Amino acid sequence: MSTSARVAILPRGVASRVITTAVSRAAWGVALAILVLTIPVLVDVLVDRGLSAMLWAPLCCLAVMILLLVASGVRPSTATRVLYLAGGSASALVYAILLLSADPTLNGEAGFILNRPAMVLVLGGVSIARPLAGLRWSLLGYLLSLAVAVVSSLVVGVPIEPGWGPTIAVVVYAGAFVALVVVNANQNKQIPDLVRLEDDTRRLAIENQFEQRAAAIVHDTVLSDLTAVMNSSGPIDARARERFRADVATLRDAAWLRESADPAAVSPHDAVLRNALEALVSDFQWRGLSVDVTGDSSTVIRITPDASAALILAVRACLDNVLKHAGTSSAELVVSTTDEAVTVMVVDHGVGFDPDAIAVDRLGLRTSVVSRITAHRGSVRIWSTPGSGTSVLISVPGAELDEVVP
Structure with a gap:
């Protein structure tokens, strides 16, 4: 196969x-x-x-x-x-x-x-x-x-x-x-923006799900109750009135409406991570490093708070290395997120280095980036050669909603 x-x-x-x-x-x-x-x-x-x-x-x-x-x-x-x-x-x-x-x-x-x-x-x-x-x-x-x-x-x-x-x-x-x-x-x-098309497709799917669920709720409550009233040959008994009240409470509570929403869309941690990245970029710009952020901006980021903190610290360590060692005044952050992972690529066009030639006692990348990310089941890949700049790809697995929101 x-x-x-x-x-x-x-x-x-x-x-x-x-x-x-x-x-x-x-x-x-x-x-x-x-x-x-x-x-x-x-x-x-x-x-x-x-x-x-x-x-x-x-x-x-x-x-x-x-x-x-x-x-x-x-x-x-x-x-x-x-x-x-x-x-x-x-x-x-x-x-x-x-x-x-x-x-x-x-x-x-x-x-x-x-x-x-x-x-x-x-x-x-x-x-x-x-x-x-x-x-x-x-x-x-x-x-x-x-x-x-x-x-x-x-x-x-x-x-x-x-x-x-x-x-x-x-x-x-x-x-x-x-x-x-x-x-x-x-x-x-x-050429269509595939990210936007994906978001539109997800939105239409949610709307269709909502319509189906709403139709089912109306059928099970309002229409069912009206049918019972129309077919009743005498006064409504207490048992029927309790059922009507329960149906009205169901419609007023609207829990069924929240269940129709995209679980990732209710993640409050998305704004926290994006704000942390913006603050990080602003901090390094004050220190003399111009950081350009590109990539997906409309997709919701779903990641645990601990993994988010590790990701921010790892990106900070990479930008520190650019500022101290790359010999350039600019860098780029490429943010990409899917249902499976959140990825940030740190790119600079500086002097570069040979990753295999890093001494064992140099703990910068190993401790501040690699070890920190692998502790959260993530991965780090580094591409660099002398004179050709450096690219560091940091990827952290996505999380379920109950992991994102404690």
Whole structure:
């Protein structure tokens, strides 16, 4: 007999950010390769033209750009991106002025040597999570590359020829971000929100259950009593009056109505956990860590108070690690809840680490996260590599209503 397994997929917003980050990191790798490969080509061109004596100066400019690019990749943040664009633009400008001053004919005969540093300014926005932000960074880099070409030509007094390299780079790179923006917009319009559909289906099922139960109650009380009155040939006896009173009490009590509601919807602990997460996010924002919360917001969280406290403390420990060790000023919490489990993923794009290389005497993750969650029958998974950020998936089993509400 064949069995099918349910495959868990990332929420739509998280998947978009993963793809956008992958695109920006790929462009960062291309930019680094372009700078490195420019070095032997530059050496060959200048030596062939008899300009080997001035070779060291443009090579230093390339080295500075490589260092700034590596720094923005190792510690991706807004500050390192700004530093890369500012320092890279200055280095690219000095590079172009040095070459044009030494040989103005390079502007037409070897323009590819001149515009390679300016071209990589377009591709330097590493670990960008939002398509619109990536589009803005790439356009800013393109404008700076044009400024480098214009200023260097004016300083040396040669015709302005920025070359096609930066334009091609911005068309391809920014085009990828535009495509992601369009795809996301189309998905939001055409693909239904499965979480909302599930909630609507649950609501309709409750309404149908209510209608059936109400019909049964009316049949068993009102209609039954009216039938007894209509078929009575004499005065109503005391026994019948007691039954009528009991039926009226049943309708007034409305216990049958509460039984028709979704048990998870009456859980008061849902608000407690969400408020605790919001307070945690606010606390870390005051401490300098920007935390973005995504995932399911309409689904009711059903979890025991003890497991909820453990989950909050484990998430706090993860955010502490991001603040202290990740070398980044932003993180993301992805909250997901089902009938079986409540899951929180803590994601950062910091320096990362090797989980297998953690010393035995280091108790941070083991005690504050793993041991704390496994004590409540939960699980913790960690993905991290040096230079690629860290993701910690914390999952705690869901609870029955009588466990949630003492």
